[in-house]
Amino acid sequence: MGDMHRIEDFKWQVEGRNPVMEALRAGRPIEKILVAKGSREGAVRDILKIARERGIVVQEVDRRRLDSISQTGAHQGIIALTVPYAYVSVEDILERARQAGEPPFVVMLDCVEDPHNLGAIIRTAECCGVHGIIIPKRKAVGVTPTVVKASAGAVEYVSIARVTNVASTLEFLKEQGLWVVGAEAEATPYNLQDMKGPIALVIGSEGKGLRRLVKEKCDYLVGIPMKGKINSLNASVAAGILMYEVLRQRS
Structure with a gap:
C-alpha cells in the first residue's frame, strides 16, 4: 500500500470472494481485509496469500461482525476495506478505445436503478469488450458495494463515467463519430441492424424504458x-443480448 492514501480514505468496502480477489488483482489500494474466523479454504486462502505478500493487514473476526457491517448481505466471510470506486470521464472511455485500436463501444444506461442490474450489466460488458459505461448522476444507481458484488469483480476492469445530462452526452458522442442505438421493445429486430462501427448502445430503466x-x-x-x-425483459438481460450482438458482428 502506497503512502498516497491515508487511513481516512479507506471508507469503502468490497465484499465477497471474487470481488475481493479481483480488487487485489487490479491493484486497488486496500487498507485491511476482514475474514471470518475459520475461513481459510479455497479462494479465501488464495486471497490471504496475496494479502500477506503485499503487506496488507488481515484481521480475523467473528462472522457476526461481518454480518453487522456488510452492505450486501452476502459477504461470503470476507470484506476488504478500500478506497471508493474511481469514476472516469467520457473522454477517458473514448481514449481507451483509441489506445486499443478499436471503434468505440460504449453502453449508456438511462436511469437504471437496481444495483443488481447494474452489476450484471458491468459483468457482461467486461466479457463483451465494452470500452466503458456511462450512467447519470441523478435518478440512477452508482457503483456501490452491492454493485461490485453483483459484477463478480468485473467492475475493476470496466471504465464507468457519471454524467449530469444524458441527452447532451449523447450529442457529444455523436460529434465524436459514434452512432447512438437505443433499445426499444417495438423496433427493428436487433439482428437486422448493422452495429459494427463506433456505437453507443442506450438501455432504458427498469419498467419505463428510454425517456x-x-x-x-x-x-x-x-x-x-x-x-x-410478458412483453418486456429485465434491463440487464436486454443489455446482455444487445452487447453480445455487437460482439458477434465485430468478430
Whole structure:
C-alpha cells in the first residue's frame, strides 16, 4: 500500500470472494481485509496469500461482525476495506478505445436503478469488450458495494463515467463519430441492424424504458423479438443480448 492514501480514505468496502480477489488483482489500494474466523479454504486462502505478500493487514473476526457491517448481505466471510470506486470521464472511455485500436463501444444506461442490474450489466460488458459505461448522476444507481458484488469483480476492469445530462452526452458522442442505438421493445429486430462501427448502445430503466428526450437523440432503435405473454425483459438481460450482438458482428 502506497503512502498516497491515508487511513481516512479507506471508507469503502468490497465484499465477497471474487470481488475481493479481483480488487487485489487490479491493484486497488486496500487498507485491511476482514475474514471470518475459520475461513481459510479455497479462494479465501488464495486471497490471504496475496494479502500477506503485499503487506496488507488481515484481521480475523467473528462472522457476526461481518454480518453487522456488510452492505450486501452476502459477504461470503470476507470484506476488504478500500478506497471508493474511481469514476472516469467520457473522454477517458473514448481514449481507451483509441489506445486499443478499436471503434468505440460504449453502453449508456438511462436511469437504471437496481444495483443488481447494474452489476450484471458491468459483468457482461467486461466479457463483451465494452470500452466503458456511462450512467447519470441523478435518478440512477452508482457503483456501490452491492454493485461490485453483483459484477463478480468485473467492475475493476470496466471504465464507468457519471454524467449530469444524458441527452447532451449523447450529442457529444455523436460529434465524436459514434452512432447512438437505443433499445426499444417495438423496433427493428436487433439482428437486422448493422452495429459494427463506433456505437453507443442506450438501455432504458427498469419498467419505463428510454425517456422521450433520450429516445429522440438516438440515431436508430432496435428491439428484441419476443413470443411470450410478458412483453418486456429485465434491463440487464436486454443489455446482455444487445452487447453480445455487437460482439458477434465485430468478430
